[in-house]
Amino acid sequence: xxxxxxxxxxxxxxxxxxxxxxxxxxxxxxxxxxxxxxxxxxxxxxxxxxxxxxxxxxxxxxxxxxxxxxxxxxxxxxxxxxxxxxxxxxxxxxxxxxxxxxxxxxxxxxxxxxxxxxxxxxxxxxxxxxxxxxxxxxxxxxxxxxxxxxxxxxxxxxxxxxxxxxxxxxxxxxxxxxxxxxxxxxxxxxxxxxxxxxxxxxxxxxxxxxxxxxxxxxxxxxxxxxxxxxxxxxxxxxxxxxxxxxxxxxxxxxxxxxxxxxxxxxxxxxxxxxxxxxxxxxxxxxxxxxxxxxxxxxxxxxxxxxxxxxxxxxxxxxxxxxxxxxxxxxxxxxxxxxxxxxxxxxxxxxxxxxxxxxxxxxxxxxxxxxxxxxxxxxxxxxxxxxxxxxxxxxxxxxxxxxxxxxxxxxxxxxxxxxxxxxxx
Amino acid sequence: xxxxxxxxxxxxxxxxxxxxxxxxxxxxxxxxxxxxxxxxxxxxxxxxxxxxxxxxxxxxxxxxxxxxxxxxxxxxxxxxxxxxxxxxxxxxxxxxxxxxxxxxxxxxxxxxxxxxxxxxxxxxxxxxxxxxxxxxxxxxxxxxxxxxxxxxxxxxxxxxxxxxxxxxxxxxxxxxxxxxxxxxxxxxxxxxxxxxxxxxxxxxxxxxxxxxxxxxxxxxxxxxxxxxxxxxxxxxxxxxxxxxxxxxxxxxxxxxxxxxxxxxxxxxxxxxxxxxxxxxxxxxxxxxxxxxxxxxxxxxxxxxxxxxxxxxxxxxxxxxxxxx
Numbered sequence: 003x004x005x006x007x008x009x010x011x012x013x014x015x016x017x018x019x020x021x022x023x024x025x026x027x028x029x030x031x032x033x034x035x036x037x038x039x040x041x042x043x044x045x046x047x048x049x050x051x052x053x054x055x056x057x058x059x060x061x062x063x064x065x066x067x068x069x070x071x072x073x074x075x076x077x078x079x080x081x082x083x084x085x086x087x088x089x090x091x092x093x094x095x096x097x098x099x100x101x102x103x104x105x106x107x108x109x110x111x112x113x114x115x116x117x118x119x120x121x122x123x124x125x126x127x128x129x130x131x132x133x134x135x136x137x138x139x140x141x142x143x144x145x146x147x148x149x150x151x152x153x154x155x156x157x158x159x160x161x162x163x164x165x166x167x168x169x170x171x172x173x174x175x176x177x178x179x180x181x182x183x184x185x186x187x188x189x190x191x192x193x194x195x196x197x198x199x200x201x202x203x204x205x206x207x208x209x210x211x212x213x214x215x216x217x218x219x220x221x222x223x224x225x226x227x228x229x230x231x232x233x234x235x236x237x238x239x240x241x242x243x244x245x246x247x248x249x250x251x252x253x254x255x256x257x258x259x260x261x262x263x264x265x266x267x268x269x270x271x272x273x274x275x276x277x278x279x280x281x282x283x284x285x286x287x288x289x290x291x292x293x294x295x296x297x298x299x300x301x302x303x304x305x306x307x308x309x310x311x312x313x314x315x316x317x318x319x320x321x322x323x324x325x326x327x328x329x330x331x332x333x334x335x336x337x338x339x340x341x342x343x344x345x346x347x348x349x350x351x352x353x354x355x356x357x358x359x360x361x362x363x364x365x366x367x368x369x370x371x372x373x374x375x376x377x378x379x380x381x382x383x384x385x386x387x388x389x390x391x392x393x394x395x396x397x398x399x400x401x402x403x404x405x406x407x408x409x410x411x412x413x414x415x416x417x418x419x420x421x422x423x424x425x426x
Numbered sequence: 427x428x429x430x431x432x433x434x435x436x437x438x439x440x441x442x443x444x445x446x447x448x449x450x451x452x453x454x455x456x457x458x459x460x461x462x463x464x465x466x467x468x469x470x471x472x473x474x475x476x477x478x479x480x481x482x483x484x485x486x487x488x489x490x491x492x493x494x495x496x497x498x499x500x501x502x503x504x505x506x507x508x509x510x511x512x513x514x515x516x517x518x519x520x521x522x523x524x525x526x527x528x529x530x531x532x533x534x535x536x537x538x539x540x541x542x543x544x545x546x547x548x549x550x551x552x553x554x555x556x557x558x559x560x561x562x563x564x565x566x567x568x569x570x571x572x573x574x575x576x577x578x579x580x581x582x583x584x585x586x587x588x589x590x591x592x593x594x595x596x597x598x599x600x601x602x603x604x605x606x607x608x609x610x611x612x613x614x615x616x617x618x619x620x621x622x623x624x625x626x627x628x629x630x631x632x633x634x635x636x637x638x639x640x641x642x643x644x645x646x647x648x649x650x651x652x653x654x655x656x657x658x659x660x661x662x663x664x665x666x667x668x669x670x671x672x673x674x675x676x677x678x679x680x681x682x683x684x685x686x687x688x689x690x691x692x693x694x695x696x697x698x699x700x701x702x703x704x705x706x707x708x709x710x711x712x713x714x715x716x717x718x719x720x721x722x723x724x725x726x727x728x729x730x731x732x733x734x735x736x737x738x739x740x741x742x743x744x745x746x747x748x749x750x
Contacts, residue, residue: 197631201446203546203568203603206630273547317555318523319545321566 003044003420004028010049010381014056015350016358016370025054027377030419035371049381052414055353057089057120057378058334059360059369061179062154062233062257062305064326065091065122067113068106069098074310074398076110077117079330082308082397084424086331087413089378090121090361090368091308095132095148096155102127102138104146111147119423120416121378123366125150125179128167134158140170149364152179154233155280157215159185165222172228177364179231180219182240183281187211192321194267194282202270204321207282213239220247220254229253231363234307236262236281238291245300255363256295257303260336261327261403263292269403275316275323276403279309283403296355297346303360304352306333310399327403331395335409338384343410381415388412437735440743441553441560444569445610453611457579459731460724466503467726477506477737481536484510485527486563487543492698492722493563493573497540500729509536524548525555532556537740538733541565546603557743559736567601572732573697574607576725578615580717581652583724584693589616594646595637596622596678597656597705600629604697608654609635622646622678624669643678644687652693655680655706671704681707685715693717 005027012023012035024039025032034041060083066074074082076093083091093110095101101110107124114122126148130136134156143151151171157180158164171178188211193199195206216232220243223230235241235258247254261279266289270277277283295301309326316323329336334356341347361369368378390404416424435455445453466472482501484494494510501508511527522530524543531539538559541549546566553560564570582588593612599605599621612619613636620638621628628639640646647653658674669677685692694706694716702708711718 195630197634200600200629200631201606201635203566203606273550275551314523317525317551319543319551320547321545 004041005045005047005417005420006039006041006043007047007049007054007379007381010052010054012054012371013349013353014371015354017372019371020350025371025379027379027417027420030377032371032373032375032377035373047381047415051383051385053349053382053384054371055380055382056357056369056371057380057416057418058087058356059090059364059366060088060306060308060330060333061092061303061360061364062259063091063093063308063330064096064310065093066097066310068109072312072398075117076113076122078396078398079308079310080118080120080122082328082330082395083120084416084418085396085413087334087380087382087416088120088330089380089416089418090123090366092123092125092150092364094152094154095125095127100127100132101125101148102130102132104139104142107143107146107148120418121368123364124148125152125154127151128153128178129158129163132156134160134163137163137167137170140174140176144174144176148176149366150177150179152181152233154179154181157181157183157185161218161222164219165226168222168226168228168230172226177229177231179233181233182212182215182219184211184215187214192278192282193270194284196267196285198267198270202273209237209239209284209288212237212281213243216240216243220244220252223254224250224252227253229255232256234259234262234281235292235295235301236284237288241291241295241300244295248300255302256300257305258292258296258301259305259307260329260333260340263289263296264336264340265403273320275318275320276327276401276405278320278323278325279327279403280325293341293346296341302355303363304333304337304355305360306330308397310397311401312399316401326401328395328397328399328401331397332390332402332404332409334382334413335388335411336404338411339409377417377420379415379417380413382411383414384411386412437738440736440739441549442571442732442736443550443553443560443562445571445574445607445614446569448614450614453575453578453614456575456728456731456735457582459734460575460579460728461583463730463734464724464727467723472503473505474503475505476734477501477504480506480538480737482506482508482538482540482733483531483536484508484563485531485539485541486510486512487541488564490542490564493542496722496725497563497729500726501733503726504730504733506733524552528552528556532558538736559740561732561736564603566603567606568603569607569610570603571607572725572729573604574611575728575732576721577608577654577695577697578611579724579728580695580721581693583720584717585651588612591617591651592620592649593617594620594622594650594653595656596643596646596653596680598627598658599623599632599656600627601659602656604656609637613637620646620650624677643684647684647688647692650688650692652695653680654695654697657697657699657701658705675704679703679705679707680710682709682713685710691715695721697721
């Protein structure tokens with residue numbers, strides 16, 4: 003089975019390619035990237051005026067299975083991913099039960115094998131039941147197939163347990179992903195601290211509750227010499243802390259999510275619960291800092307933090323509503339609209355942050371169009387505009403912070419291991 | 427069928443969720459209408475047929491006497507039917523969700539829901555889920571628009587105007603929906619507002635609402651034309667934020683002694699219920715400068731105005747639906 007993608011603008015920063023070329027897929031692999039490829043193929047896709055890029059590696063996704071199949075499943079979540087041009091996801095372990103032992107990793111792997119349409123990589127928990135108390139058997143998690151560990155949704159409060167976890171992660175050579183939140187500071191806050199919270203009549207969540215924990219995690223990681231990845235960075239001081247650490251040579255990488263550069267706290271002013279996210283949508287100044295952090299490389303990765311929730315958990319009183327927005331199907335177009343359109347970032351930069359770098363951080367052979375690599379490819383119309391509509395989501399949940407927004411650029415094809423898994 | 431002659435004023439809101447969302451003209455329209463309804467309350471037969479055949483449902487998730495009774499009387503003076511639903515259960519704990527309750531009330535063919543809820547934004551959520559009118563009778567710390575309106579109406583009656591007045595709001599600003607509604611309303615009408623509280627009870631960024639801030643009560647009273655004294659809500663769970671009751675009285679309590687340094691005709695307002703000897707002395711509460719009871723009466727009039735104008739919009743919408 004051969005697919006020939008003709009005349010697209012091929013963007014593959016891992017191989018320093020940004021040129022109109024053809025891409026040939028043979029079976030599950032990329033077999034040739036060159037100009038004017040002439041070959042008999044089963045399918046020819048005309049990609050003129052389109053972008054041809056590696057499939058997105060989204061390293062922060064909640065697939066909710068097992069346990070909350072009413073919100074999302076591996077089947078629905080991976081189809082949503084395919085629709086958004088995502089061909090690899092890292093599934094977060096805050097399921098029910100949490101992915102905190104080898105048995106649960108194997109169970110999830112079985113579900114993935116049977117129902118996923120793209121690659122699902124698995125993150126195991128750091129502590130049992132993600133309670134921050136007792137470490138999981140990290141070697142067993144790794145042996146059973148977890149490629150990273152995280153207590154995402156919670157942070158380990160105890161410095162001692164965190165240090166111990168970092169030591170184990172180093173020994174097992176497994177990436178630790180840190181959800182940085184000091185609950186003693188964020189408390190019962192629901193939106194960003196400041197005028198918005200005051201206006202709406204809510205307790206606020208300070209930047210401090212995030213960056214203090216970023217600083218602590220960096221400090222402990224530096225001490226133990228372990229690589230860490232900071233999840234969903236949302237505020238200026240966190241970006242600055244990461245910049246300082248990188249300068250010092252600490253092995254730290256970081257991600258942000260599209261909503262932290264596309265939206266600010268004012269989006270919650272009409273009590274739209276889809277805008278209730280953790281960390282919260284921040285001030286305009288923080289949004290600027292996130293954009294700058296992306297541009298200057300302090301933030302390595304854009305990941306969706308796809309967090310599906312049912313309408314019953316969302317369309318209720320704001321302070322009781324669940325936290326998070328779905329993002330798999332909008333991450334690329336939002337990034338194009340907010341970063342490429344205004345000239346903040348080049349296509350190569352963006353592909354780097356959504357494909358190559360996350361793959362490198364996770365240590366997986368993805369995120370590039372190199373010869374012999376898995377044929378995970380997105381064909382994207384950069385000029386096509388569309389409006390985000392609730393009814394069009396493939397995700398089982400519809401809680402998107404971007405409903406009603408007009409976005410630039412649409413995924414035309416998503417190819418996963420040589421198979422078209424989505425076509426507009 | 428409406429007897430009311432279509433007047434020039436253009437009221438477009440289906441709901442009343444907060445004074446933040448109203449224009450100066452909207453607020454003045456409600457105050458003017460409130461002034462004209464106020465006279466009905468002194469008649470021997472205190473009833474007009476304006477809302478005959480309409481149903482107002484008071485849906486209260488928090489204990490309230492004065493606001494609920496005031497809305498009930500307001501609706502009855504306009505000849506509407508009134509149903510009271512009081513529930514202590516918040517939807518997340520058990521039972522029906524607020525939206526489901528709202529939709530059921532709508533299906534019962536009510537015209538207006540007056541909702542009081544402990545969650546900020548609850549009225550806004552309900553309003554976007556039902557087609558009938560929603561009046562916010564207090565949502566969390568967010569707004570209590572009819573309280574704001576009745577405070578402003580009382581002040582305007584007393585002093586003749588709002589523009590240029592210096593009004594101080596004293597007390598727990600952080601947790602007060604009354605403060606927020608007053609600030610938005612007064613600012614829109616051109617008053618200069620100062621908030622005064624221990625710094626722990628001043629919420630971050632409030633200066634962006636156009637107010638001055640002080641923690642000095644004498645400064646707040648200094649050249650104020652009026653002071654709105656908020657109730658200290660000592661029953662709140664964040665006890666650590668609150669000064670001791672006696673200490674508070676000493677530092678912020680409105681006493682005759684303190685008023686000696688203030689303007690002679692300073693207007694003293696309080697939304698009630700009063701904690702005598704905590705935020706205000708009995709002498710001041712009952713004294714010549716106090717308009718506390720006038721506020722209560724004016725509250726009925728301004729709520730009549732709110733119910734009236736919301737019903738006008740509903741009437742218009744219904745007609746449009748019919749002709750579609």
